[in-house]
Amino acid sequence: MSERVPVLRIGDVLLVSIQVDLDDQTVLNLQEDLAQQIVDQGARGVVIDITAVEIVDSFVGRMLATIAAISRMLDAETVVVGMRPAVAITLVELGLSLGGVRTALNLEKGLALLRRSGRSERT
Amino acid sequence: MTQQDAFPGMVKLLTADGQELATGWVDRVAGSLKGRISRNELDRELTELYTALVEALRDGVADAHADGMSEVRALLTELSRNRARQGFSPTETAISVFALKHVLEPVLQDGSDQDIRAYLRLGRLLDDLGLFTIETYSRTREEIISSQADQLLELSTPVIKLWDGVIAVPLVGTLDSARTQVVMEKLLQALVDTGSEQAIIDITGVPAVDTQVAQHLLKTIVAARLMGAECTVSGIRPQIAQTIVALGIEFGDIVTKASLADALRLALKKSGVEITRGGGVGR
Amino acid sequence: MNVPWAADDEPQTQPVVMNDDVVRVRQFARGLSQRCKLSLVDQTKFITAASELARNTLVYGGGGSCTAGLVRGRGRLGVAAVFEDFGPGIPDIELAMTDGWTSGGGLGLGLSGARRLVDEFALDTEAGRGTKVTVIKWAR
Known part of the structure; x- marks a missing residue:
């Protein structure tokens, strides 16, 4: 039994806020849901908020990179926001650089980043 | 003679001329501490x-690590901690216990066999x-030293806000890995707390770095980037630049500047x- | 590696046979590392390592178990976790420990990455007999 992470829509940006300890199946579901929603909603940007996430292992790290790559292909830009210092240090030690994933310190800065790169209508 | 028989002997040894013994003991200890602790306090x-x-011995306990000796150990712990904090030497601390052996020594000259055996048993305990x-x-x-080291660490590593959205750590002194x-x-925590997207690590005051330290710097910069912030390293001395290149550490696309x-x-x-x-003056 | 389990704290064993178990191992590792008073960064590193190894046990070992608890050594407290499976084992350890090498569909960072996240790491494996990975993180 895997839960689904809710995907919210604000304007042309999809917002995912991860609040639970994700099992691998939930991670894969999220990846699928997002790809579908980007197309369905015509989204230009995706913000994944991981402020509440205590652990990002290689599986979740790969999911973030994959979502970024998929959304780019679907003409949307992904920003991962709110990564904790301990998580960042651990990812570096693990050897994951999340190449191709844009990041911002918090949700506000993440939305601003999308706006700046012309990915959101409120320019 | 069994172990048990030694207890009355030991108690007798200590209590026979109680007041005199205690005074002699305090005298000896006071002498070695040269008045740096008041006589009342010592008393x-x-x-x-x-x-x-005496209480513990009356109860038949003569093992320094036994439960029955816990009161004695608690008192000695307090005494030793105070001495350590006040800057006394280990000798000046332990003398409080060993002086008692000295004071009891006269027993050896004219005591009975039993007294001598009791003295030896008591000596072992002391x-x-x-x-x-x-x-x-x-x-x-050790606790004092480690808490001082912590304080020093705390003092020597300030993270300062230079501008809205710009923070800096000026590093001074030798950097070890810890x-x-x-x-x-x-x-990294300061980046989150202040919402700063720019961080400057200034190493003007750092005389040298080794591989590990350079690696830590590098990892931090990558970690900051993962969080959505950018780091600039400033004030790299020529020797450090040489070390980094000689060690073959990939500083890659990290932005460096000559000065803060x-x-x-x-x-x-x-x-x-x-x-x-x-x-x-308008332009 | 002989694990110096703390005498006053029995290690506990958890099955690692389903997807959910990986999450459970993480929570288990979190509880332990908090009890051991690891720093926040060290907690995160240990839990992440446990997560990687649990997934390895599940995906490559075909399921197994995780035994974890507090350890004591040289006057320090630490946390240890032992992951055991009876799967195909690892024929070439050196290769398996290389960054980016994978026999499955992963990133190939599980073993090599987990090793960098902990203080002590031991890999015991034999082709056809299974794999045992032991990791320890000491409190500073």
């Missing part, structure tokens, strides 16, 4: 210790208790702040 400490020791004070003393000293790690964690001022200028530019010279 109180040793009387308590004496009472607890040796153990003496060692216990030294252990406690050095443990206290310190670098602490600084770096503090820096240059780094600040870059950080401000990146955060969209424009600097113009004032002074009323």
